[in-house]
Amino acid sequence: MIATTPVYSLASQVAKKFKEIFSVDDALVVRSPGRVNLIGEHTDYNNGFVLPAAIDKAIFMAIDRRSDEEVHLFAMDYDQSYRGPVKPLTPSALHWPNYILGVVEQLQQMGHSVGGFNCVFAGDLPLGAGLSSSAALESATAFALNQLFGLGLDTMTMVRIAQKAENEFVGLQCGIMDMFASMFGRKDQVIRLDCQSLDYTYFPFQTNGLRILLLDTKVEHSLASSEYNIRRQQCEAGVKLVQKHHPHVKSLRDVTAGMLADIVGPADELIYKRCSFVVEENARVLAGTEDLQRGDVAAFGQKMYASHEGLSRKYEVSCPESDWLVEQVSREEGVLGARQMGGGFGGCTINLVKADVIDGLTAKIAPLYRKAMNRELKWYIGQIENGTSVV
Known part of the structure; x- marks a missing residue:
């Protein structure tokens, strides 16, 4: 069985790595979870119903502003770095930066001013396991940039930004479920989401034993x-x-x-x-x-x-x-x-x-x-x- 890394242990590791690379003590640290979907597969992009929930495995991101107009990223899980300008944005051959850059592009298209920033992230979401690590990374980015630059976005707007980043910059025509579950998850509850109206209802999921x-x-x-x-x-x-x-x-x-x-x-x-x-x-x-x-x-x-x-x-x-x-x-x-x-x-x-x-x-x-x-x-x-x- 896979042991789960304690949440605050992984968060502190990310913050420590951020300080090591960028010499900053007080970076903003955000947690964005992966999701499971109990039932309702491939219905989301057909305007149907899904039943997801956020889980206790997540992406952790440390982020802080830069004084210039550059984006500096470090992925701990890959031990890889990326550097580039905030404008113009071009897709990276490394692929993983595109989940972050796509969110920046969406914010820019909405007219928001996003300056340069440093970012370090890691996760205990197993890659390729179908737990939506990409949506968690996009959601973490939207949430963190909203906090960092005081953009005043509501949660649903951030969900839409994360989805459009994957659709338009990454190139996967995914539905809205993964980002929605990552953002709207609630402990011990599943969410029935109507992907047409985006109405949602929480259902308790505390099945004993x-x-x-x-x-x-x-x-x-x-x-x-x-x-x-x-x-x-x-x-x-x-x-x-x-x-x-x-x-x-x-x-x-x-x-x-x-x-x-x-x-x-x-x-x-x-x-x-x-x-x-x-x-x-x-x-x-x-x-x-x-x-x-x-x-x-x-x-x-x-x-x-x-x-x-x-x-x-x-x-x-x-x-x-x-x-x-x-x-x-x-x-x-x-x-x-x-x-x-x-x-x-x-x-x-x-x-x-x-x-x-x-x-x-x-x-x-x-x-x-x-x-x-x-x-x-x-x-x-x-x-x-x-x-x-x-x-």
Whole structure:
């Protein structure tokens, strides 16, 4: 199992490194968490519903102003530096600076004055595990720059800035969920977010004796960016087919299963599969929150299994390793639900597991996974925590 670095230990390490590099004692230190999404995958960019929560693994950022118009960055996890002007901004070949620079660009486009700054960051979010380390970094940057330069931005505006940074500067057409969960997270609660209206409702998630267990396939989702954008295009193609008969339809949020069967199915079997998954997944989120309100976590868990089946067979964003893990845990006592989480093609499966079986489960699964997939299994026990804040 992976040990969690104590929050204030990692925050102090970042502050110490900042002082070491820039000779400044009192840098602003911000914590911005990663997220899990219990159910509702690939629904966000289709104006649907999602059910995320912020977790106790995060990006920590130390930041302070410079007297010139330069940006100096240091990524502790990569042991790499970046230097460049605040204007004009150009994407970096290192890639990781682009998550920060993209936020600066969005602020500039809104007319905000952002001067030069120094920044050091590190995280205990495992990279490539589908816990949205990129959204956490963008959210940390938006929050920190708002504080540092007194921009007066509200939380939702910062969420939108972080999303647009990823869409326009990084080039991944992600939805708003990851940044929203990172910013709006609340301890021991999940958030049902309507990605069309951005209305949201908190639901208590204090299921006694249960834990969120993340099983990391250790498969880097190298296909995720390109295939993610393709899935988005396929959903848009389905909407266009429906619009020919129902002009009021704006997104898959407005589409019913009947519309898909009558219009999209006969026209394009692949587009039908993609779109039907999204429509069904939206329904699962709404029904799943009713389960949580009733305290019926077992029924909620069954919807997680159904979600994975759709992700694997209809949306085709799973991978053999994730399929194997979900199938394996489904046979074990004490596991209520499991599915692929995140963009897909690797990363983690999210599992609702009784706390007293976790040690035995992981001890059993790890060697079987190594034998079946020739990979080492890692796992993380997630706790639901508050969103982005000053440390």
